[in-house]
Amino acid sequence: MINISQSLMNLVLDAQCCPYAVKLNYVDRLKSETTELMLRGHVFEYKLLGKSSSDKEIPELPRLMKGGLSQPEKDIDLLVQIARAAMTNMGVDFETAQMQVKILNDKGESGHLDMVANFKGRKGIHDVKYTETKYDDRWNGWADLELKPDSKRQARHYIKLWHDIHDEWLPYYFWVFGKSGWIRLIKCTVTEESIDMHEEEIKVTRDLLKRFEREGWKPLPSYEKCKACYMIEHCKYVQTLPDIEQYII
Ligand code: SF4
Numbered sequence: 001m002i003n004i005s006q007s008l009m010n011l012v013l014d015a016q017c018c019p020y021a022v023k024l025n026y027v028d029r030l031k032s033e034t035t036e037l038m039l040r041g042h043v044f045e046y047k048l049l050g051k052s053s054s055d056k057e058i059p060e061l062p063r064l065m066k067g068g069l070s071q072p073e074k075d076i077d078l079l080v081q082i083a084r085a086a087m088t089n090m091g092v093d094f095e096t097a098q099m100q101v102k103i104l105n106d107k108g109e110s111g112h113l114d115m116v117a118n119f120k121g122r123k124g125i126h127d128v129k130y131t132e133t134k135y136d137d138r139w140n141g142w143a144d145l146e147l148k149p150d151s152k153r154q155a156r157h158y159i160k161l162w163h164d165i166h167d168e169w170l171p172y173y174f175w176v177f178g179k180s181g182w183i184r185l186i187k188c189t190v191t192e193e194s195i196d197m198h199e200e201e202i203k204v205t206r207d208l209l210k211r212f213e214r215e216g217w218k219p220l221p222s223y224e225k226c227k228a229c230y231m232i233e234h235c236k237y238v239q240t241l242p243d244i245e246q247y248i249i
Helices: 006-012 019-027 036-049 071-090 149-166 192-214 223-227
Strands: 098-104 110-119 122-131 172-178 183-188
Touching (some): 006 149, 006 192, 071 172, 071 183, 149 183, 149 192
Antiparallel strands (some): 098 110, 110 122
C-alpha cells in the first residue's frame, strides 16, 4: 500500500494528473531530478535546521574551482543568518526543537515535518520555505495563501496527522524566506469542517489510486504537462510537441 502523503495527494488530486508519473514515483520509487532551485532550497533548509531532510545525503552546492564558496552559497549563508536571528528573536526555541520529524498514522497516512518547536511558549509545527520569488508575488510566490491550495493541504495534512498520533491540535507556521532577505510568517489553524474536508480528500486520493492501478497507470501526456514533469527522464511516453487547438468559428 502506498502511504498517503501530502505530496502524493497534491499530485493525484491535480485535475491534470498523469497516473504514469504517479507510478514511476510512488510504485517504482524512481528519483526525480533535483533542479538547481530545489537544491538551493535543500541547502538553505539544511543549514537553517542543522539536519537534512534526506537520511542518505547532505545537500551541497558545487564549490568554485579553487574550493571557495560560490556566490549562491554565500547568499544562502547570509539568508540563514537572517532567518535564524528572526526566528529566535520572535520566540522559536531551537534548543528543544525536533527537526525533520517523520510521522505515520495507523491508516497509512504519512508526513515529514521540518520542525516541531515551542514558539512564544506554545508547541507548533514549523515549515521553512526558501523562495526566489518577490515578497508581493501573488501568483508564483507567497503573497496570498488562498492561491496556494497545495500548501494549505500540506498544513492541514500535518496538523491532522499530528493530532491522530499525539491527540493534540497544533498550529502550523510557514516561515517563508525570500532570497533578497524578505520574510513572511504565515500561521494556519484548522476547523472541524476543514479537517472533514481533508479526510474526504484522503478518501478520494485512495479511490483514484485504486482506479489508476486498475487501469494500468495509463500515461496521459500533454506537451505542457510533460515539459514540467519531474519524472520526464524516466518516461517513454513524453509528448514533445503541442496539440493543435481547434475552433469552429
Ligand atoms: S513525462 Fe508526460 S507522460 Fe510521462 S509521466 Fe510525465 S506527464 Fe506522464
